[in-house]
Amino acid sequence: MANAAAPTAAVPTLAPPLEQIRHLAEELRLLIPAVRVGEALETTKEFNPETFWRRLNEAAVNVSREATTLTEVFSHLPLPSPQETQRFCEQVHAAIKAMIAVYYSLPKNQGITLRKLVRSTTLDIVDGMAQLMDALFMTPTQSSENNDLISYNSVWTACQQVPQIPRDNKAAALSMLTKNVDFVKDAHEEMEQAVEECDPYCGLLNDTEDNSDNHGDEEDDGLGYPNNRDLYWSEEDQELIIPCLALVRASKACLKKIRISVAENGKKDQVAQLDDIVDISDEISPSVDDLALSIYPPMCHLTVRINSAKLVSVLKKALEITKASHVTPQPEDSWIPLLINAVDHCMNRIKELTQNELELC
Numbered sequence: 035m036a037n038a039a040a041p042t043a044a045v046p047t048l049a050p051p052l053e054q055i056r057h058l059a060e061e062l063r064l065l066i067p068a069v070r071v072g073e074a075l076e077t078t079k080e081f082n083p084e085t086f087w088r089r090l091n092e093a094a095v096n097v098s099r100e101a102t103t104l105t106e107v108f109s110h111l112p113l114p115s116p117q118e119t120q121r122f123c124e125q126v127h128a129a130i131k132a133m134i135a136v137y138y139s140l141p142k143n144q145g146i147t148l149r150k151l152v153r154s155t156t157l158d159i160v161d162g163m164a165q166l167m168d169a170l171f172m173t174p175t176q177s178s179e180n181n182d183l184i185s186y187n188s189v190w191t192a193c194q195q196v197p198q199i200p201r202d203n204k205a206a207a208l209s210m211l212t213k214n215v216d217f218v219k220d221a222h223e224e225m226e227q228a229v230e231e232c233d234p235y236c237g238l239l240n241d242t243e244d245n246s247d248n249h250g251d252e253e254d255d256g257l258g259y260p261n262n263r264d265l266y267w268s269e270e271d272q273e274l275i276i277p278c279l280a281l282v283r284a285s286k287a288c289l290k291k292i293r294i295s296v297a298e299n300g301k302k303d304q305v306a307q308l309d310d311i312v313d314i315s316d317e318i319s320p321s322v323d324d325l326a327l328s329i330y331p332p333m334c335h336l337t338v339r340i341n342s343a344k345l346v347s348v349l350k351k352a353l354e355i356t357k358a359s360h361v362t363p364q365p366e367d368s369w370i371p372l373l374i375n376a377v378d379h380c381m382n383r384i385k386e387l388t389q390n391e392l393e394l395c
Contacts, residue, residue, distance in 0.1 A: 048116035052171050055108070058123045059167035062130060062160055069134055069157055074141045074149070081141050087201060090152070093133040094196040097159055100129045101166055101189050108170045130160055145203025145305040147210060147312045155195050162189030204300045207308040210316065211293040217319040218286045221326050225279055228330075229272075270387070271333045277383035278329055281342060284376045285322050288349050289315060291369050295361040307359040314352045321345040339388040346381045350374060 049057065104122050107114050114122065137156045140149055166187050200206040267275065292315060300308060325341040328334065356362055357370050 048120055051108075051113045051116060051119040054116070054119045054123050055167050056171045058126060059164045059171065061127065062164040062167065065130065065134065066157060066160055069137070069153065069160065072138060075138045077139075077141075081144065083144075083201065086136070086140060089136045089139075090133075090199075091196055093129070093136050094159065094193040097126075097129045097133055097163065098190055098193040100126045101163060101187070101193075105166065105170065105187075126163065130163055133159055143305065145206060146309045148200065148203045148206040148305075151199055151206050151209070155192060155199055158192035158195070159189060162187065162192045165189070202302045203305045203308050204296070204302045207296055207300065207312045208293065210312050211289065211296060214315055214319050215286065215289045215293060218282065218289055218322050221319070221322050222279070222282045222286055225275075225282060225326050225329065229275055229279065265331060267331055267333065270335075271329075271331065274333070274335060274338060274384065274387045275329055277380045277387070278325060278338065278342065281345060281377065281380040281384070282322055282325065284373060284380060285318055285345065285349060287376075288352060288373050289318060291373065292352065292356050292361075295356060299361040299363055301360060304360050307361070310355050311352075311359060311361065314348065314355050317348045318345070318352060321348045335388045335391040339384055339392070342381060342384045346377050349377050 048054070100122075104126060107118075107122065113119075133156060137152055140152055142149065166189050169187065200209050292311060296308065296311065321341070321344055325338070325345050328337045328341045353370050353374055362370070
């Protein structure tokens, strides 16, 4: 009797190429939450900065290369086979995991600010690769959109940012402080422009007037057609704006002086103090934005007072932390008391102008 043929092992069926690309995008996005909250790996090895930055640059170059390869093979027909696609996807996944592993090797003692910058770039790379997978999955092969992928997709841009990351916590702190100075400067310029033009909603009134030719007067106060009270500042509003602008100018001056102190006196090994300075300074720009938004009509004076007080609290805390740190070798340095006095003067004037509103509450 003839022997029955031995059963053959079932070969797993691979998904179609585009389906594998879609699945890879999902897998990459699953990595993002862990990177956001992940801690540095514990190790007994002494940290070598040169080795770390070399590995990070090499990992970014590898990610960029894998992204380019995958884009090229999916930009023309025929598409790669399921087996080839699996190999390409595994290489992309391995490159991203290697990038994340290098980030995890940066210890906390090198500075939280520095780790945040490296983490941000790492997240941009992972998210950029996931976006590329989405584009390859959704964009028809050989379409004109595919020709733009290599030039414009964010994964390549993010990889190119790796060599620009500051190499120590002092440099990272200066980078963050410079951004904060620029943010507050922009907010101040926007406020000044609105005040100089006496038109907080420049262009909106003209559009409304044009529309009024096609609508009856009864609609002027309707939805989408602000009345004059909503468009312009009253005399009381304009008087209150003056100390608010002065307070924002003081905020800009505080950040500039803090940045100069860190640049001139900051020490690379004093990572904790530099991190504390950056942490509190990061709160200044959002507080300025809150105040700036609250001065637009219809203005609520009590809201302006509350937002001003919040900003003053942040500014004083930033100045106190800076004063107590190594970047202020002479705590009695005159610029800190002067700025505190300037901030107090602005706040006292705001309180005077909003006292009636407070009493009505």
